[in-house]
Amino acid sequence: MCEFCTKHGEGKKWYENISNYTEEVFHQVNSEKNLKGFLNNLYHSLSVETRMAERWKKRLPRIYNLIAYPLVTKHLKKTHFGQIVPVEDIENILNNFNSVIRLPCICRKVTIKKEKRYCFGIGMDLTPVYKSVPDFSDFDSLTAVEAKEFIRHLDTEGMTHSVWTFNTPFIGAICNCDRDCMAYRFQLKMRTGKAMWKAEYVAAIDPLKCDGCRECIKKCYFGAVSYDRRNSKCIVNLMNCYGCGICRTACKNHAITLLDRTSVTQVANLW
Numbered sequence: 001m002c003e004f005c006t007k008h009g010e011g012k013k014w015y016e017n018i019s020n021y022t023e024e025v026f027h028q029v030n031s032e033k034n035l036k037g038f039l040n041n042l043y044h045s046l047s048v049e050t051r052m053a054e055r056w057k058k059r060l061p062r063i064y065n066l067i068a069y070p071l072v073t074k075h076l077k078k079t080h081f082g083q084i085v086p087v088e089d090i091e092n093i094l095n096n097f098n099s100v101i102r103l104p105c106i107c108r109k110v111t112i113k114k115e116k117r118y119c120f121g122i123g124m125d126l127t128p129v130y131k132s133v134p135d136f137s138d139f140d141s142l143t144a145v146e147a148k149e150f151i152r153h154l155d156t157e158g159m160t161h162s163v164w165t166f167n168t169p170f171i172g173a174i175c176n177c178d179r180d181c182m183a184y185r186f187q188l189k190m191r192t193g194k195a196m197w198k199a200e201y202v203a204a205i206d207p208l209k210c211d212g213c214r215e216c217i218k219k220c221y222f223g224a225v226s227y228d229r230r231n232s233k234c235i236v237n238l239m240n241c242y243g244c245g246i247c248r249t250a251c252k253n254h255a256i257t258l259l260d261r262t263s264v265t266q267v268a269n270l271w
Contacts, residue, residue: 001262002197002271004083008169013200015085015163018096020171021123029167032129038080038166039133046182047110053192064192072193082162082175082183084199086245086258087155090174093163094144094151097122101130102147103139105175107182118154118176120147126172151176158219160244162196179221188222197271199243201258203236209255210234216247216256238267 001009008014019025053072057064085093094100101121108116121130121139130136142150151161151174159176162183166172177184183196203224205216212232217225224240225247227233248256262268 001200002083004169004197005200013089014169015083015089015093015171020169021096023124026124026166026170026172029170032126035126035129035166036132039129039136042106043109043135046106050182050186050190050192054190057190057192069193073195076193076195077168079167080165081168081195081197082164083197084160084162084242084244085174086199086201086243087151087161088245089200090151090161090163091148093122093174094148097144099144100142100147100174101127101139102142102150103130103136103173106135107175107177108180109135110182111180111185118159120174121172122174123172124170155246156249158246158249160221160242160246184221198241198261199245199258200261201243201245202238202241202261202264202267203243203245203247204257204259205234205236206255206257207231207233209253210251211253211255213252215250215252219247219250221246238264239270241267 001013004014005012008017008020010017014020053068056068102117103119103121105116105118108114108118117140127139130139154176155161159178162175162177163171164173164175175181186192187195210233212227212234214227214234216234217227222240222242224237224242225234226237228235243258243261245258
């Protein structure tokens, strides 16, 4: 299990520990006033501060990687970080709640200048906070069943799913990400910090079922699936795999499964 499971999981995956979604935990690590300030500044942070960090990295790459990158990552681990979670685990999370809030996605507002409602507020009722923040005030409510149906649809479209903290370990959001997600760009394109941990799983392809169609390669955002021309099969680069499971939706032969990350020695501690 990852370090967050060890610290906050109480013997299970940390995002399966329902106390991490509660008002009690929220008030141990955060406040409504602080959260309002964070959300009000989020658009500026994603649109301006991340670009500034990218420019500094290009200008002074060695110094940035040595000093700034670990400091940024440490800050995000404490304040606002995410972990990839496959759709089955997302559904299990949602089974604990009757309703969720569907929110406008700030990432897409920054990257494609469009409103997309791919983010969900879960657990503790934070609607008074969202109502006070212009970027989030126009939200809508869904039942947990409706939310699961919507997320399943996004899964087939190829979006990865993740949980996010508002001061760790309080989990307040589920996000559905693609290459337009700022966390993805910040971490894998700009490489200016680590905001998103890999899942508790890695993908595995059964060579007996794989026919080499390569559809799974198109789905993977992380460059973890490639084609072995010698064997005419697709293979997983475990070092790159985030364990999101999205590649499974492309495989008509059901050749792809998820394995517990800790059971695969090569990547057991690679988050």
